Amino acid sequence: MTRSAWYRKIVMVMVTIGLFVSQIGGAVALAASTTPFGPERFAQNHATYAITTRSAYYQKIWRSAVHAWNKTGVFTFKLASSKSAQIKLTTASANQAQHLGKDVGLTEYWAKRDYLIKVSSELNPTLLHSYGYSRSDDLHVAEHELGHAMGLEHNPSKHSVMYYENRSVAIQPVDINGVKARYQTPAGQAS
Template sequence: MGLFVSQIGGIVASAATTTPFGAQRFAKDHATYVITTKSDYYKSIWRSAIDAWNATGAFKFKTSSASKAQITLGIASKRESKKMGNDVGLTEFWARDNYFVSVNSLLNARLIKEYDYSRSDAIHVAEHELGHAMGLAHNPSTKSVMYYRNRAVGIQKVDINGVKARYQTPAGQTN
């Protein structure tokens, strides 16, 4: 089993025409999820991000019970928020033989409020974290939802192409 942690932050290189992806992925281009936050606002943020990705046709997120969900979506606790530092989003995954076993994505509600993120900004961060949940890496282009410091750009064609390429490429291989 491997662990991958992605936070919004880090160094990037030159622009890509297809958003890069890592070696890990789900077995198929769909996965089940559960939203664990009790906040109606953050539930709506996650649902809007899921709806946006589902509308692309590149990947399908399906709701599930907590015990059967492959992806858990929530907001960081006070302890997790402190650990995240200045990162507004975090995705961790566990994989076996380059296939995701489980994925956990969090939004840092404290920073979203502190930095006065609009609803649209928060949705873009959730879209970004869902990109990691599908296997996407950071895109060096500021015109990608997968740009490492993104809050203003939604899902773009380059990101959709990255998801499609990720699920047409065998697990263990990257682009």
Template structure:
């Protein structure tokens, strides 16, 4: 992971990274050169983000197999300041965006850092569980030949092949604890 923001936001992101790393389900590593995850400063589309009232954004690129190949993360300082976000609330938003970088979707529970409008909630046991479950899927199932469709309900995602046959469990269904996955992005 490469951080390309100023001192204040660099510290915000480092706190969020350390918080996720302390959960021992995923390991982010900060590097000085190019990386798969890049934390970026304000972009040319900042005005659009402000109009959409987005305080944080994760731009996630996938390959043909739906595997994450690169992520750009951004906090919208203008809105964070305007809405009076404290440093700890900004860390919560950064934790949320890092969740997207790991592949997590929004969680309908307001007691999850992955809730769509998180501000007051840090990483919760449900978020740790969902990362464990997401990365417990066997690697052989990451590369599926038939077309894959995703449909979601309020609390789970069902992945099926073109015939509608279930391919693997939702990240919300299993209690299995798997070893830590490391990402040297």
């Protein structure tokens, strides 16, 4: 074995140990205090939005979800025209709903070098009705989709608005901490 091969092997082992430790550390910290986030974020902790659904009921739901997040102070959604808004909040048509499958909500985004450029969040009225969601359940789904719009990922804990099947839980301190951490962490780095 040559000297350089030795060196490479040691570095490899070090890297493996390093990753292992940071994964364990990360998992413990996340469960305790912070909803996880992905590598993508907006450049600042604010973005513009427009509500484009024609349903007066779902306009209200989206407005309430925006208000609930704005109240936390960690991110600000600012109203803009539907042409210029970075985030569009809408409902799926019956036709689009077929593509959503079993999802009551869906968020899609376009990012450039991990900076979010355009986000679209949809609620699926057909399913929300058929599952018998209440008004507050609908609101929690909208809050969950806005969480994705800011860069949050699913929280394995049920006591988070970002639990993947969340229905009854509103924005929690762990979720507020997640957004705070997302915007204190550079784009490209996930938690």
